[in-house]
Structures are given as C-alpha cells and as structure tokens.
Amino acid sequence: MLRYITASALAIGLLVGSQAAKAAGADSTRVHHLRLGIDASRFIMNAATGRQTYEAAADYDFKRDLSAVLEGGWGRDEVNYDYLKYSSSGSFIRLGIDKSLFTPEAGNDYDKVFVGLRYGLGLMKRGEANYTIYDDYWGPVNGTTPAKNFTAHWLELTGGISMEILHNVYAGWSIRGKWLMNKKAFNDLSPSLIPGYGRGDKATVFDFTIHLFYAIPFGKYPAKTAAKTK
Amino acid sequence: MALAVISSSCEKTKPACAVPLQALVKVNFYQVDTNGLEYGVLLPNAYIGAAGNDSLYAKGVANMGGVALPLEPGTGEVRFFIRTDSTAVTDTVRFTYTQELKFISNACGYTYFFNLNAAGAAGTAIDSVKIVKADVNNTSNDQNVKIYYR
Numbered sequence: 001m002l003r004y005i006t007a008s009a010l011a012i013g014l015l016v017g018s019q020a021a022k023a024a025g026a027d028s029t030r031v032h033h034l035r036l037g038i039d040a041s042r043f044i045m046n047a048a049t050g051r052q053t054y055e056a057a058a059d060y061d062f063k064r065d066l067s068a069v070l071e072g073g074w075g076r077d078e079v080n081y082d083y084l085k086y087s088s089s090g091s092f093i094r095l096g097i098d099k100s101l102f103t104p105e106a107g108n109d110y111d112k113v114f115v116g117l118r119y120g121l122g123l124m125k126r127g128e129a130n131y132t133i134y135d136d137y138w139g140p141v142n143g144t145t146p147a148k149n150f151t152a153h154w155l156e157l158t159g160g161i162s163m164e165i166l167h168n169v170y171a172g173w174s175i176r177g178k179w180l181m182n183k184k185a186f187n188d189l190s191p192s193l194i195p196g197y198g199r200g201d202k203a204t205v206f207d208f209t210i211h212l213f214y215a216i217p218f219g220k221y222p223a224k225t226a227a228k229t230k
Numbered sequence: 231m232a233l234a235v236i237s238s239s240c241e242k243t244k245p246a247c248a249v250p251l252q253a254l255v256k257v258n259f260y261q262v263d264t265n266g267l268e269y270g271v272l273l274p275n276a277y278i279g280a281a282g283n284d285s286l287y288a289k290g291v292a293n294m295g296g297v298a299l300p301l302e303p304g305t306g307e308v309r310f311f312i313r314t315d316s317t318a319v320t321d322t323v324r325f326t327y328t329q330e331l332k333f334i335s336n337a338c339g340y341t342y343f344f345n346l347n348a349a350g351a352a353g354t355a356i357d358s359v360k361i362v363k364a365d366v367n368n369t370s371n372d373q374n375v376k377i378y379y380r
Contacts (some may be wrong), residue, residue, distance in 0.1 A: 083339040131340045135252060137280075137287055137300045143331070143340070189333050189340075201336045 029107035030221050034060050035170060037213030042073075044210075052076045053195055057211060060218070061110075065100040069116065075124075075195030083132045086145075086189070090124020092196030094156065110170070110215065111163045118156035120178070125149050126191040126200075145189055152194045153181040162211070170213040178205045245337035253343050253368045254298035255325065257375045262357075270295050271379055275315035280308055290316065296373075301327055301366065303342050312377075314355060321353025323377060327366070334368070343367045346374065355379055 039055035046052055055073035062068055071094040078087045096118035104110070129145040160174025180186070180194075183203045190200035198205035260268045272295045278288040280302070287310070288297060302308045307326045313319070327344045334341055344366040349359040357378045366374055 079336070081339070084336070133251075133303065133340055133342060135300060135303065137283065137285065138302050141303045141342075145333075145340075190336070192336065 030064065030104070032061055032218040032221065033110060033215040034058065034218045035213040035215045037170070037211050039071075039073075039209045040212055041173075041208060041210040050078075051193060053193070055196065055209075057213070059098065059213075064104065064221070067098045067100075067114075069094070069096045069098055069118070071096075071118070071196070073196055075193050077191075077193035079129075079192045083134065084129060085131075086129035086192070087127040088124060088191035088193050088200065089127075090122055090150075090191065090193075090195045092120060092122035092152075092194070094118045094120040094196060096156070096158075098158075111161075113161050114159065114174075116156075116158040116174075118158060118176075120152070120154040120156060120196050122152040122154075122194050122196050123149070124152070124191045124194060126189065129189055148189075150185060150191055150194075150200075151182075152186070152197055152200075154194075154197050155179050155181060160209070162213070164215075168215045168217075170211075170215060172211055174209045174211070176207045176209065178207060179203070245335075247335070247338035249334065249338060250368050251334065251338055251341045252300060253341060253366045254300055255344070255346070255366050255374045256296065256298050256372065257377055258296035258373055259294070259377050259379060261379050268376075268378070273312075273314040277311075277313040277316060279311045281311070282308075299325075301325060301329070301342075301344050303329060312356070314379075319354050321351060321356040323356065323359055324348075324350045324352070325375075332367075341368060349375055351377070 035058065037057050039057065042053045042055050053073060053075035055071060057069065057071040059067040059069040072092060074091045076089040079085060096116055098114040098116035100112040100114050102113055126148050128147045131143050131145065133141045135141065156176050156178045158174045158176040160172055162170050162172035165171045178197055180197065180203050186200055192200055194200045198207055259271050259273060261271045262268045272293040274293065276288050276291045276294040277286060278297060279286045288294065299310060306328065307324065310323045311320050312323060325346055326348045327346050329342045329344050332341055332343045346361050346364040346366060349361050351359045357380045360376045361374065362376055363372050363374045
C-alpha cells in the first residue's frame, strides 16, 4: 500500500514538474495578444432573419489563461405583422472575461477552449408602434403607441473554441446563454430586438457566435509571471 | 440545423397568439321563482343585435343559456337587442363602460379591457340586469352580468 502511495505521489510530482517546466518554457517566448475581430455569424443571421445586427470584439490575454473581453455592436429590426408594426434599433457593449481551460502546449500556441462571463448593456429605441385590434363584430380599431427608449442589462455565460488558422488570424465559435436582468422594463411593448442580446420579449435566450480575430502581439510575458503560472 | 437549434435569440417568424384576444361580457340568463331563488333559463331561439351595427350577433341560436357580448370600443355605451325567439318582443339591454388599452404580447398585440359602470334593460320580457363582475378582460371566464327574465 505504502509503495503504491509513494509511486502515485512520485508520478504526480513528475507530472506537475513537467507541466511547470513546459509552462515556464512556453512563457519564455509567449507574448500578450490584443485580438480584434468580428462576429461573422451575424451576417448569416441577418440574411436568414431580415434583421440587421453587427458585432465587433476585442480581447486581451492579461494572463496565460485569462482574457479581458470587450464586445460591441449595433442592430435594427422591424416588426411588420398585420396587427402590429414598429421598428427597433440600438447599440450595446459587453464586458467580460474568458478563461482558457487548457495549458498551451508551446509558447506560441494560442489556441484555446474557453468559458466566459459577460455583462451586457444595451441602449435602444422602440419606434412609434401602429397597432390594429381586430373585432369580428365591431370591426378593426387602429391606434398608435408613442416611441420609447429602453436600457437593457444582461448576463451571459459562454463557452467555445478559438484556433489560429493563419499566422495571427484566429477563428472559432462560442455558444451563449443570456439572462435579462431587468425584464420588468420590457413588460409593455418592448423592442423586438435588443442588440447584443436577442429578442426583447424573452427573459432568457441562447445564441452563438462565429468569430474571426486578428491578433496583434503586445509585449512578452514577464519571466516572474511565467514562473508563477501553472 | 445546428444553427437553427441554438439561435433562438435570432429566430424571427410571425409568432402565434395563444390566448383569446377579445374581452367579452359574459352574460347568463335567469329567472327567479316565487321563493326568490334564481335559476338559469334557456332562450329557445335567440336573436341578438346591437344599435349601430347592421349585423346580428346571434341569429336563431337554439337553447341559449348565456352569451359573450362584445362591447364597442371608443363609445362608452352600447345597446343590445335581444329576442328570445323570432316572434318574441324585442328587449334592449344597455351597458355603459370605460375601456383600457392593454398590451398582451408581441405575438398577440393590443386589445381593450373594459370596466362596466352601469347596466339596464328596457322591454317587457327582461325584468332586470345585474353586474356581478365589472372587470371585463380576456383572461377570466367569470360571469360579468346576470339578465333576469320575468
């Protein structure tokens, strides 16, 4: 039994030691990256839904496994049902963090599988709405609801992958769950689209991104940081 | 397929409205016996119409024990003509009410809810009209009005 425990401890020690050596070696050549990119899935969805949404993103790996993320964009949508017609437009930012789940195999390996958290803030305007109330006996009644401004706050959990497909060019995808934090503000006639979030009448939505990034090297990791990390 | 599954936030199809939109006044017909106890009655062949509308709302409906009547938006008052059968005398039931514009959902749009202020009757067959629940909305099946026949 004692021999088994000793062997296991030795094996774990060797594994940790080799990982630390690999990480230290990796960090000696590793540089920070500022990545700038777009969400290409929006173009697909714009074509599929008739909505217009555009989204750009930037992230910066301030640690080997942690990146600060800033995303932003703009969107517009029209509701054109026979009983309700209005437009919505607005812009948004998302701030958050991504954590890489795996240790890079080499210093210049920036591929990652990640999970992340976002806070989203959207400012939008729902335009004047024209409605028709259908009444089989008395006939239809038409009316107008004045335009209104909205502010949306939401949280997102995300996970995905990112891989270098060309030198300093990265592609990948993520899936996202989004939770609207101030749903009550959207109980009346809400914007049909909260840019960056999704449908304005849903408290929870699921979404995906297909991102393309260009990475700008932004200075080497300090040796002290390299020694401390994993 | 995968995109369709995970893109619920981007889905844009004309949504289906799953709730009844129109708020109708739920009316039932009664008589009161000699002991003062009320009981439901059936109109044998009911004809119902409204002032200001050329269409009949009910035309020869057999054994009608109740009816859901539409209030006219924007007027605050409506008069319904009720005959128990095709040869019977015509009675008039009058409702006065206020209305409130109500947003239901993006799928359903807007509708009107009403609040009954007063109800009355004129004619020979109907004795009286009683409001039992003034709030007329699209979510409740509760009775709003009792019409008592002589």
